Amino acid sequence: MRITALETLCLSRMHEPERQWITAQYRTVKADCTIIQVRTDESLVGIGEASAYGGSSRIAEWVDWLAPTLVGKDALDPATAPHPNGRDRAHDTAVAGIDCALWDLRGKAEGKRVSELLGESPAASVPMYASSGCRYDWRDRPEQLIEEALGYVEEGFPAMKFRIGTHWEWDGVTVDRFLGLARELHQAVAGRMALALDGNCRLTMEEAMPIAKELDRLGFAWLEEPIPWRDIDGYAALAAAVGMPVTGGESFTTLEQFRPYIEKRAYDIVQPDAGICGLTELARIAEMAEHHGPGQSHLNL
Numbered sequence: 001m002r003i004t005a006l007e008t009l010c011l012s013r014m015h016e017p018e019r020q021w022i023t024a025q026y027r028t029v030k031a032d033c034t035i036i037q038v039r040t041d042e043s044l045v046g047i048g049e050a051s052a053y054g055g056s057s058r059i060a061e062w063v064d065w066l067a068p069t070l071v072g073k074d075a076l077d078p079a080t081a082p083h084p085n086g087r088d089r090a091h092d093t094a095v096a097g098i099d100c101a102l103w104d105l106r107g108k109a110e111g112k113r114v115s116e117l118l119g120e121s122p123a124a125s126v127p128m129y130a131s132s133g134c135r136y137d138w139r140d141r142p143e144q145l146i147e148e149a150l151g152y153v154e155e156g157f158p159a160m161k162f163r164i165g166t167h168w169e170w171d172g173v174t175v176d177r178f179l180g181l182a183r184e185l186h187q188a189v190a191g192r193m194a195l196a197l198d199g200n201c202r203l204t205m206e207e208a209m210p211i212a213k214e215l216d217r218l219g220f221a222w223l224e225e226p227i228p229w230r231d232i233d234g235y236a237a238l239a240a241a242v243g244m245p246v247t248g249g250e251s252f253t254t255l256e257q258f259r260p261y262i263e264k265r266a267y268d269i270v271q272p273d274a275g276i277c278g279l280t281e282l283a284r285i286a287e288m289a290e291h292h293g294p295g296q297s298h299l300n301l
């Protein structure tokens with residue numbers, strides 16, 4: 001089966017005002033989605049999603065750049081997939097989308113789910129969590145976080161992950177104030193839903209350590225990317241200090257970027273994103289994590 005063409009669909013949709021979400025730096029007013037299609041001479045089309053965090057228009061440019069090196073090649077040969085280089089995020093994200101589309105083609109050709117191609121006994125389902133808690137404003141009704149969480153309990157989510165809210169320095173937020181809200185949230189949810197925190201790499205080590213210890217005491221399911229990603233030793237210290245899993249790596253595109261975190265046990269759970277690094281690289285990362293200790297490559301809620 002030969003590749004005949006590659007196409008990138010750059011989709012975008014405005015969020016309704018109540019669905020916009022905020023981080024320390026910006027308000028997200030729209031959702032982007034970048035779909036890559038790999039066409040073949042046998043009428044099968046492979047479909048993969050490249051994370052829009054790579055930048056949709058730049059991903060499309062890289063797909064066009066890579067297309068002449070792929071057209072005419074065997075779509076089912078694993079050696080056909082291009083590799084991420086760990087240097088250019090848009091390039092690697094384009095590669096990830098192409099890689100996922102090639103896995104999709106392999107699945108279609110064999111009449112199997114991609115999960116069946118990746119492992120001998122894939123799970124029939126995976127637990128979902130509400131990835132949210134990114135609309136509360138420390139200056140104006142931070143308790144919106146709790147109201148939102150109770151909505152997810154109603155909807156039957158087994159877990160929710162929330163963020164640390166608007167800029168702490170501007171809004172006079174301290175570790176104590178944050179932990180006060182976290183305790184209120186924990187009490188309101190009352191064991192009906194697991195909780196996790198994503199720091200988006202925004203906390204200092206001095207802030208992260210007491211937060212990690214208190215969230216561990218409250219039984220949080222995991223603590224994601226609390227401190228700047230370069231601080232591998234800081235991650236290792238946090239992971240050693242608490243029983244709760246410390247996790248990260250969603251923006252890394254290669255095994256080499258994960259390697260020091262795995263070797264130093266800086267992450268209890270690795271979180272590669274197939275839309276950022278591709279399924280082929282993700283499987284390599286998972287294998288290395290598994291090799292270094294159980295519980296690093298999968299999550300049991």
Ligand SMILES: [Mg+2]
Pocket residue numbers: 198200224225250
């Ligand atoms: Mg995250």
